[in-house]
Amino acid sequence: MTTVQQSFPVPPQVLWNALPAGVTAIGGQGPFYDAQRGYVTCRTGMTFFSWGQVVTAMVSPAAQGSTITVQTALKFGVFDWGEGKRLGTRFATAVAYAAGTAALT
Structure with missing residues (x-):
């Protein structure tokens, strides 16, 4: 399992509305x-690296705006060869772009 977490200077609702961009990306x-719990889950297809992954993204309030936490888990297998981190980063970047903001460092 891989986790990617980024904070943004926008309200949680803005990130929530941008989640479909991450799923598409x-x-x-x-x-x-x-919407009740503030998360989305989806699957990816088979790639050269794996049989696919289950991706869950959760939006939560934070001190300076909101945070997105993206977790990836293999559908089958032991090693993801970095695919989970790449998927999590791509998801968070697409959400940031759709929300019109950049991640806080």
Whole structure:
């Protein structure tokens, strides 16, 4: 399992509205949005590196705006060869772009 977390200077609702851009950026299939709990989950297809991954992104309030936490887990296998981190980073970057902001460092 890999986790990528980034904070943004925008309200959580802005990030929530930008989550579909993240799903599209990673080629997510069958997204399930749970607005009550503030997360989306989807699957990726098979690649050269793996049989695919299950990706979950959660939006939460933070001191200076909001935070997105992207977790990836292999559908099958032991090593993801860095694919999880690449997917998490691509997802968060697409959400930042769609929200019109950059991550806080």
